[in-house]
Amino acid sequence: MPPDTQGKEKIGLRERKKRKTRLTLQQQALRLFREQGYRETTIEQIAEACEISPSTFFRYFPTKEALVLDDEYDPILVREFQRQPPELTPIQAFRAAARAGFAGMTLEESAALKERIGLMISVPELRAASLMQMNETLLMIAEIMAERLGRSKDDFQVMTFAGSILGAMMTVQIYCKNHPEADFAQTVDEALSYLETGQPLAGQGTTPQK
């Protein structure tokens, strides 16, 4: 693995403590959610488990949902996408970026992600919030894609395209909810490969499409 070229932002005690608190907060929250459910767990309990005051909680996370939703994967995805060679079609590039993103994860990370996704899918308010987050991701993706294609980021087709990718991602969430044995990364890849074909959704011998 190449050394971090970004280099040495010296991190003081303050910053270190903050990161630690943040991490602990998420971990304890996840544990409590697992043990007693999302709704049943109050922010007060989470704060107590982390030995901070409830008011401090909101200095780390703006909402209860953010505890589950916040991660670094969105920027990673964007970076990987930008890194793809321009010969690839937009979907191919996105698919490759998704693959690269998953490939870069450790086992623990992907296990943690899986649990969080499980929550997002099953708790309505989390699903709503994650839809909103996807909405923003969509805008980013559309922007990059527009850039790549030499189109305006306001281009309606570019946006619709980005939207269909997101829709596919949502589908993956639902599918994985119903099939807990399914591998998330692989399901994402399948969905994208399906999008790549232009979605020829034919019946079972009822209505041949070609």
Place this chain on the structure above:
Amino acid sequence: MPPDTQGKEKIGLRERKKRKTRLTLQQQALRLFREQGYRETTIEQIAEACEISPSTFFRYFPTKEALVLDDEYDPILVREFQRQPPELTPIQAFRAAARAGFAGMTLEESAALKERIGLMISVPELRAASLMQMNETLLMIAEIMAERLGRSKDDFQVMTFAGSILGAMMTVQIYCKNHPEADFAQTVDEALSYLETGQPLAGQGTTPQK
């Protein structure tokens, strides 16, 4: 217009009053939202404007969002979808259903819808809630579609199809937010027509796709 074949459910004073209260609630709420904003309007104010108690409010609407989101259009969309001839591809059928739904509206209805959509787009919590609603509608549609195609409602491709429509609808929301002059119905239609083509997203002479 053919007479209502559903016939005569005799509607007593009780039922009549309830409908009236419900309608007034929505109308007054919309007015207040228009005048002072969604967030700035409390349920207490809405209740007062309708001369009911705040506790009664929640017997009519489960949430504040429902005041804006609740309408009859979802079932209409589903019904129209079921009515489409089986020769159409799924997307064609959905598009036709959406068109039929919009076409069946009076001018007042579509004006009212427009205002509500404006709210949904600009108020984050309403947007989140409307995405959730859309999501459920699409699950229903996916189910119908699976039936129609002789596939399982769990079929991954059917789900991906539904997801891509949802993504497209998200895009429409965003687009209409940025282009207030755009006609919602028409934008929906355009997005669907684009989906219909299989989304050939080519660059500007940079990367020919075919």
Place this chain on the structure above:
DNA sequence: TATATTTTGATAGTAACTGTCAATTTAAAT
């Protein structure tokens, strides 16, 4: 060590809900 800057916790408040229960209103039965 002294001083400036962040971070924190305590406190008080708001608003969207939830639950309960008695009072009122409507419907149905006599």
Place this chain on the structure above:
DNA sequence: ATTTAAATTGACAGTTACTATCAAAATATA
């Protein structure tokens, strides 16, 4: 018309996520 049953309502008392404020404590800087 009167009684009885059932549905609807309002008052009240929570709970919880979240906001705002301010002084105390912790950390960085000189």
